[in-house]
Amino acid sequence: MTQQDISTTLIHHPYKPPEGFDASAPGVHKASTVFFDSVKALREREWKDKSGYTYGLHGTPTTFTLEERIATLEGGAHCVLAPSGLAAISLVDMSFLQQGDELLLPDNVYGPNRAFAEGELLAWGISHRFYDPMDPADLAGMISDKTRLVWLEVPGSVSLEYPDLPALTAVIRDANSRRAKGSRQVLGALDNTWGAGLAFNGFELGADIVMQALTKYPSGGADVLMGSVVTRDPGLHRQILLTHMRLGLGVGANDAELVLRGLASIKTRYAAQDATTRALALWMQQQAPVVKVFHPALEGSPGHAFWQRDAQGAACLFSVVFDESYGQSEVDAFCDRLSLFRLGWSWAGPVSLCAPYAMSRMRTRPWAHAGHLVRFAIGLESVDDLKADLSQALDAMGAPR
Structure with a gap:
């Protein structure tokens, strides 16, 4: 065989390190392109269930590991990562809201969540109203046939009013029980950034979706922007995952590494x-x-x-x-x-x-x-x-x- 140029040899070097290396810190895997051993593997490999790797945007061992740990932290089953907490909020909205739907927000909601509803969502034909988070009856009176998503925040942004979360989620369940069979259900999405998966379990208190800004406690270093969306229901997860893919949302391997390190403490x-x-x-x-x-x-x-x-x-x-x-x-x-x-x-x-x-x-x-x-x-x-x-x-x- 003709001797290769050194540049080719360095790119296609045959050496592979031995298997079995283990340490407390998970490995950091960076990739856009992922290699396949055959055309058959290229066509058949699946990323949605974390059984394989197809493209860096859809997951690497580093991001899959972080997703599994965040799902465990929140008491959920499935997690997707987003580039920021606000990106995670927007991902939830875009996964479940369509033109003609209505979004309900607590009046003390996180400011950028409010701004997204008043800006992009309104321009896309999705209406919104604000309910009193300290009065479940106020929420009950607002849910209409158009309502598709209710954001919950515990406690409220800046002024820190702590709502009766089980009562609010009970209102949502009651509204769903009265809907015609086969109709779209109202979903309750919880911003659990304050609770961080530690103060309480959002799913046990009735939320369908739990979002968190990993920028805050999971990172802990004030040097990473990231968000997560966790679910227990595989159908909800798949809908979020497909929207996530179509939007091209991804997080950097080094950022995922820092959040993994922060989770330990x-x-x-x-x-x-x-x-x-x-x-x-x-x-x-x-x-x-x-x-x-x-x-x-x-x-x-x-x-x-x-x-x-x-x-x-x-x-x-x-x-x-x-x-x-x-x-x-x-x-x-x-x-x-x-x-x-x-x-x-x-x-x-x-x-x-x-x-x-x-x-x-x-x-x-x-x-x-x-x-x-x-x-x-x-x-x-x-x-x-x-x-x-x-x-x-x-x-x-x-x-x-």
């Missing part, structure tokens, strides 16, 4: 950040400039009794409303004075964050509190150091006028 981090958050939320309740603290584990926070009944933990978020005598510029100055708390979006990373919110712009129903709201996301710093940082910024505000 998720329970420990969740508990540690929970403990620090509760301590700071309780302390903030005693501070003169603060008139309200939202945190599901605090007595008096909306839905506290439902959290106490249904959850085994709480995440790293709490929000405060300042006395209405403080204007927006004073609240903004408070945020700027903080040094350990950085200004930024997202949460569940190692660094504590804060951000002011204009709540009246985020709700269709009137916001009941006159003062300005700031949300805190607690990282992994010392509780005493964080308390000292908050204290110096509060002192500079002075007493309420």
Whole structure:
């Protein structure tokens, strides 16, 4: 045989490492092209049931491994990965909504979920309405023959009201029981990013689909964007999987590697950040400039009794409303004075964050509190150091006028 050029030899090198290597970290497999041994294999190999590999976008050993672990975390059977939490939300919407359908959203829904409904979905002929998540009867009165999907969020975005999730999912089941046989059913999709698969099991509380932003707790490093959609029903999973394929959604192998690494410590981090958050939320309740603290584990926070009944933990978020005598510029100055708390979006990373919110712009129903709201996301710093940082910024505000 004619001697090959070195470039050809390096590309088609015959050496293969021995089988049997094992380590705590799963291997990172990167591919767009996947090789087949024969035309028969190329034509027959299946990726939808994870029995084989056909193209990098449809899965590699790395992404299949992550999907299986996230399904286990959520108490589900099937998982697909998306490039972000918002991409996972959009995937659910596009998998199940058609022109003429209606989507119901809690009034305290995650802002970009609301924006997708008000933008793209509305332009595609899919209507939406907002229900009061703290009133199951309000949801019951809104479900119509056009309703196909109901988003559930526990707790609500930013203001952290904790709903009666079993009562909301019971409303959906009751509506389905009255539908004609063979008609399209209403699905309940839960954004479980706050619960992270640890605080409660969304399927056991009645959800059909459980979505999570893996950007948050599963990653834990504030350096990855990813989302997941988990189901127990194989029919729902297949519909999601086919839409996922047609949209060309994929995640990078290195990002999947980082989330797999983060999963090993998720329970420990969740508990540690929970403990620090509760301590700071309780302390903030005693501070003169603060008139309200939202945190599901605090007595008096909306839905506290439902959290106490249904959850085994709480995440790293709490929000405060300042006395209405403080204007927006004073609240903004408070945020700027903080040094350990950085200004930024997202949460569940190692660094504590804060951000002011204009709540009246985020709700269709009137916001009941006159003062300005700031949300805190607690990282992994010392509780005493964080308390000292908050204290110096509060002192500079002075007493309420």
